[in-house]
Amino acid sequence: MSTALELRHLRTIAALVETGGVARAAERLNLTQSALSHQLKQLEDQFGLSLFERKSQPLKLTPAGQRLLALSDQVLPQVGDALRDIGRIRDGAAGSLRIAVECHTCFDWLMPAMDEFRPRWPEVELDIVSGFHADPVGLIHQNEADLGIVSERDEAEPVHYFPLFRYEIVALLANDHQLAGRTALQAEDFADETLITYPVPDDMLDVIRQVLRPAGVQPRRRSSELTVAILQLVASRRGVAALPEWAVAPYLERRYVTARPIGEQGLFGELYAAVPPSRAGLAYVEDFVDTVRATCASSLPGISLL
Incomplete structure (x- = not known):
């Protein structure tokens, strides 16, 4: 069997398995979803075999896909080691x-x-x-x-x-807060609340710089150094907060507090x-x-x- 198997194909297989889907794999590889799907189809056409079971969630490998994954697990670390060694020689x-x-x-x-x-x-x-x-x-x-x-x-x-990377900043509320019933929070929803933040300059807080200040909203303020302390204050109805969703994901999974998007399109940081x-x-x-x-x-x- 002759085929043009490349490192990018092995990286694609590995990313698809690690992320569980085309969308996140494409983000990982800095490709569009259509480009990744096209690359995968070309590879399957070359082999004459499917590499993934269609409509499986998360993606499930066929025997052919499992063999390529095993190859990627073996080859990609070696390629990384070699590139680092070359970098050591150069720099x-x-x-x-x-x-x-x-x-x-x-x-x-x-x-x-x-x-x-x-x-x-x-x-x-x-x-x-x-x-x-x-x-x-x-x-x-x-x-x-x-x-x-x-x-x-x-x-x-x-x-x-x-x-x-880019991430979403969400509003955090006590589970029984009256605003928890909203699908998203707007700038004016913060007006009568106490906003709990880290003790940093306002220009470094996206919720203030991008949302509240342009709307002329100036809520009461309170600060804390620790994320867990901020969440405790939120849970006890001492105020609301706006933090990266990834930073509070474990607390959201335990339903310790409630998260809502900020603005109709969401608030994002980089x-x-x-x-x-x-x-x-x-x-x-x-x-x-x-x-x-x-x-x-x-x-x-x-x-x-x-």
């Missing part, structure tokens, strides 16, 4: 990654990504610049950080931005990794970004890779 194996973050919830996914990255690059010194930082890019310019996690790209800044241009092409920096994207895509519900 050297040692270096530093001092990471500064501007979001309180970033540690939930940053630590697993660092744990995944560390054994691949044992010579790279990983460190987190302690505390919350309103201006990680400023720390990069002061040579106090090598990489910053930021929510916006400022094209005027002389840094390189790696896109990470995250980027900022690095000095001189470091953007380093193999271990690129691999760290790839590791973050991969671990987040597989573990954070409801996000989409940028």
Whole structure:
């Protein structure tokens, strides 16, 4: 049997199995759904066999698909190792990654990504610049950080931005709150509430910058450093909050609080990794970004890779 089996086909099979569907697999691979479906059909036509059972949810592999998955499990890690080795030869194996973050919830996914990255690059010194930082890019310019996690790209800044992922920010309410019966919350719904946030500048809060301020709504305010403390206050009817859906997913599954979209189209945020241009092409920096994207895509519900 002769066929043009490529690495991209193995990556497609692996992504389909890991995500359980075409839509999320396409996001993972930065493809449109139609492009991914076309790629899969071409491969099936070449083999003359189906690789997945149609209309199964989640997707279920046929014996032919299982064989390709086994091949991808064997080949793709070896390809990754080889590429990292080539990067070490080109750039050297040692270096530093001092990471500064501007979001309180970033540690939930940053630590697993660092744990995944560390054994691949044992010579790279990983460190987190302690505390919350309103201006990680400023720390990069002061040579106090090598990489910053930021929510916006400022094209005027002389840094390189790696896109990470997009996520929805939802309103959080006590289960018996009168607004819990709404399908979505509008700016005016916050007017008579106490908004509970992290203690950060208002310009860093999407719900204020994108929703409340343009509508002229200024609710009462309260702040807390910890996500769980914010949720406890919400559950006890001390106020409402607006947090990333992925950050509160376990509490929503337990029905600890209720979540509702903000606005008819929803409220969304984005995250980027900022690095000095001189470091953007380093193999271990690129691999760290790839590791973050991969671990987040597989573990954070409801996000989409940028």
